[in-house]
Amino acid sequence: MTETQPFKLLAIVAVDPAHRVRCQQPHCGHSVYARIHVVDEADQLIVLGSDCFAKRYGVTHTTDFHGHGSGGGRVLTEAEREMLINNTKALLAQFEAERQRELALAEEKHQRKLELAEVTRQKEHEIAEAKSNSLRQLFAARQARFDPSQIQSPSSQQQPLIEPEPPPMEVIPPPRWAGLKKPNSSFFAYGMGNSQYWVLMQSASHAGCFIAPAPTPFESWDEALPPSLGKVDADREVYVSDNNINVLVGWFASRCTNGSCIDSDAVAIQQFALALQKPNGT
Numbered sequence: 524m525t526e527t528q529p530f531k532l533l534a535i536v537a538v539d540p541a542h543r544v545r546c547q548q549p550h551c552g553h554s555v556y557a558r559i560h561v562v563d564e565a566d567q568l569i570v571l572g573s574d575c576f577a578k579r580y581g582v583t584h585t586t587d588f589h590g591h592g593s594g595g596g597r598v599l600t601e602a603e604r605e606m607l608i609n610n611t612k613a614l615l616a617q618f619e620a621e622r623q624r625e626l627a628l629a630e631e632k633h634q635r636k637l638e639l640a641e642v643t644r645q646k647e648h649e650i651a652e653a654k655s656n657s658l659r660q661l662f663a664a665r666q667a668r669f670d671p672s673q674i675q676s677p678s679s680q681q682q683p684l685i686e687p688e689p690p691p692m693e694v695i696p697p698p699r700w701a702g703l704k705k706p707n708s709s710f711f712a713y714g715m716g717n718s719q720y721w722v723l724m725q726s727a728s729h730a731g732c733f734i735a736p737a738p739t740p741f742e743s744w745d746e747a748l749p750p751s752l753g754k755v756d757a758d759r760e761v762y763v764s765d766n767n768i769n770v771l772v773g774w775f776a777s778r779c780t781n782g783s784c785i786d787s788d789a790v791a792i793q794q795f796a797l798a799l800q801k802p803n804g805t
């Protein structure tokens with residue numbers, strides 16, 4: 524039975540096999556890392572392998588890649604199962620955060636358009652006014668037998684556009700927290716406004732996570748987060764958290780207002796934080 528629900532394919536993404544996610548088609552349960560279809564179905568985000576995507580929506584586009592990664596035929600270990608669930612939640616949280624951000628941007632754009640239309644309307648009004656003024660002057664001048672050619676029409680001045688110079692290339696040193704991450708896991712970076720960026724990572728040394736201020740520890744970073752998230756480690760300049768990465772991703776993704784990023788490369792995460800921090804200046 525193939526009943527097609529209204530859906531929107533948001534993206535087809537690939538992650539490295541270490542970060543594979545679980546296909547959410549009922550009874551499938553395969554792990555997927557290539558051609559992950561992220562779908563918005565009735566405002567619910569789901570991830571599907573390409574085969575299950577075609578099955579679920581009756582889409583007959585055939586792909587040369589099967590889409591499902593390893594782990595299909597055998598029983599998953601408890602750790603593998605947990606990792607799949609974690610990765611799936613993290614990927615969906617990431618897309619949800621992106622979507623919220625896009626909605627906010629679209630709303631902002633719409634507002635700006637309205638403002639622009641208002642400005643244009645005023646300008647047109649002024650031009651029309653100026654035209655009728657100069658006509659009136661011309662008419663008055665004619666009547667006074669002045670030379671009409673002396674009357675000047677209002678000149679429009681054009682402001683030259685100035686292109687900002689590209690900033691010089693920067694060499695970004697790996698941050699202090701780069702070495703705290705568990706191997707084969709990702710950094711999750713979130714912008715929280717006030718130029719505050721936080722990087723979450725699963726810990727290489729304990730069962731929980733670390734939360735680091737980025738790109739560098741900002742003022743009062745050690746008082747910025749609630750104690751329930753973690754304890755301040757002033758030496759390493761991080762919060763040490765006993766929370767699961769999903770709990771932290773959920774907490775930050777729902778409060779993130781200034782962009783987010785997942786990457787296993789610490790320098791890429793730093794670049795993200797630096798790039799987003801710049802326009803506001805500090």
Ligand SMILES: [Zn+2]
Nearest residue numbers: 546551572575
């Ligand atoms: Zn599937």
